[in-house]
Amino acid sequence: MLSVYEQHAKIFKAFCDENRLRILELLQDGDLCACVLIEKLGIKQPALSYHMKILVESGIVESTPVGKWTHYHISENGCEYAQMLLYNLTAMHVKTAEVCVCASS
Secondary structure: OHHHHHHHHHHHOOOOHHHHHHHHHOOOOOOHHHHHHHHHHHOOOHHHHHHHHHHHOOOOOEEEEEOOOOEEOOOHHHHHHHHHHHHHHHOOOOOOOOOOOOOOO
């Protein structure tokens, strides 16, 4: 079982590669077959499988088998979760009880 931090790292890993960013951009227009992604990206099937595995495991993309190919689309729930996660991790929290006393040089 993954820790919450391991799951969060999977989400950010999904955004840390230029091919995966290109895939997400292509999927913004809707459902696409793996064969179309291979053609548009100019990569081989094993490379696409590697990137799609990371995107699907992150929850950002969902897959549907259709015949011998797989179709992919952006997950609305996965994207909402990723947006919320980024917001929560970067939100500034006001701490009124702590005071930092630094020695001056």
